[in-house]
Amino acid sequence: MxxxxxxxxxxxxxxxxxxxxxxxxxxxxxxxxxxxxxxxxxxxxxxxxxxxxxxxxxxxxxxxxxxxxxxxxxxxxxxxxxxxxxxxxxxxxxxxxxxxxxxxxxxxxxxxxxxxxxxxxxxxxxxxxxxxxxxxxxxxxxxxxTGTTLDTARLRYQMGKYLDVDPRNVHGYIVGEHGDTETPLWSHTSVGVKPIFDIIKDHPEYKREDLEEIYVNVRDAAYHIIERKRATYYGIGMCITRIVKAILNDENSVLPVSAYLDGEYGLHDIFTGVPAIVNRNGIREVFNLNISSEELEQLTKSVSILKETLDTVR
CATH class of the missing domain: 3.40.50.720 (NAD(P)-binding Rossmann-like Domain)
Incomplete structure (x- = not known):
């Protein structure tokens, strides 16, 4: 700095x-x-x-x-x-x-x-x-x-609409590639401090099957926007600003940025979207969350595809 x-x-x-x-x-x-x-x-x-x-x-x-x-x-x-x-x-x-x-x-x-x-x-x-x-x-x-900051913002927005709550009170992350193989961490998604699965259990109008539709809408959002206006830019512009301010203000904020993995989630030598602490020195720490076996499998697959692509341009 x-x-x-x-x-x-x-x-x-x-x-x-x-x-x-x-x-x-x-x-x-x-x-x-x-x-x-x-x-x-x-x-x-x-x-x-x-x-x-x-x-x-x-x-x-x-x-x-x-x-x-x-x-x-x-x-x-x-x-x-x-x-x-x-x-x-x-x-x-x-x-x-x-x-x-x-x-x-x-x-x-x-x-x-x-x-x-x-x-x-x-x-x-x-x-x-x-x-x-x-x-x-x-x-x-x-x-x-910028990693999956935009994808995560889209997830929070969609969940806010679905549950009729302020999206700023939805907490959760999309991880992996910023693209088709990204994966939601439902095991770490909550509204306030209440896990999403507990909300579904307590409210029969909400269903687990709906989460898959929400995820698909998040994953494919860019395609729908590009089809209509040829580019996406407002959302990512605000995401970049959020990261820049976290750095300049030495916030130690947790953001799902593209960070280097060196053993976290059993993955090595790749940059991909994961929750990390961001401050004036950059990445202070990558969160190594205890995620479900299915989520880990999807994240591993995402990273594998990224590495295959990276190998073509190294």
Missing amino acids: QTGTRRVVLVGTGFVGMSFAYSMVNQGGAEELVLIDVNHEKAVGEAMDLNHGIPFGPEKIEIWAGDYSDCKTADIVVVTAGVNQQPGETRLALVERNAKIMRDVIKNVMQSGFNGILLIASNPVDVLTYIAWQESGLPKHRVIG
């Missing part, structure tokens, strides 16, 4: 990147926000547009279109650069195109002398977070992917 002014650099000013930037301006937390894009003039225009909203924001923030030299004193570099997922295309199918982009970006970031925390949001996020870690040479706890 750098000292002094809290600087965040964003690489990639597409829909996801600018949704994050707009969210940061509205929520506050950083003192400087630098926008980098291969199309520098677009970054200039985006910076101008954001700056015009600062008088109505919660706090003053300096925003400008910069270059990779601005990464040197940054606390966090957020990477959203990459090509978009197309209708009907899986996130893993993006890997070859975006792996090259990620290597180029990280090489340029590190050449600046950057020594902060990398936060990767480009898809497929788990594979690209691993590539960013390899390319950067940074310690594994200072390279983080």
Whole structure:
């Protein structure tokens, strides 16, 4: 973590990147926000547009279109650069195109002398977070992917609708790949402190079979959105902001980010979405939860598929 002014650099000013930037301006937390894009003039225009909203924001923030030299004193570099997922295309199918982009970006970031925390949001996020870690040479706890934060938010939203409760009071996680093989941890899902299975037991109008439908809706949400509007960006933009604020504020918050596994859940040498404690140093600890045998089997399968994909671009 750098000292002094809290600087965040964003690489990639597409829909996801600018949704994050707009969210940061509205929520506050950083003192400087630098926008980098291969199309520098677009970054200039985006910076101008954001700056015009600062008088109505919660706090003053300096925003400008910069270059990779601005990464040197940054606390966090957020990477959203990459090509978009197309209708009907899986996130893993993006890997070859975006792996090259990620290597180029990280090489340029590190050449600046950057020594902060990398936060990767480009898809497929788990594979690209691993590539960013390899390319950067940074310690594994200072390279983080957005992981299953968005999937978890979708789960909490869907459960809130189903149970007619505030989704902020739904606690639970999606783990594994941010994609088709992700899995919900129903064994650790609760409303307040009441486990979901106890709620179903006490309320006959709720059924276990409904949980499978909720999970499918969460898993396939991106496909439904992309079919209708060609991209998803507001939700992930707010997820990135949540992680950035947890880092900058040294919160020690538990978030389902893409973290390096080194024996947790019996899995090794992979980045994937798991609950972890996030603070100003990055990942303080990966939670090694006592999950059901079925959940562990699904998580293991998810990681196996991620490794197969990663092997094609290492």
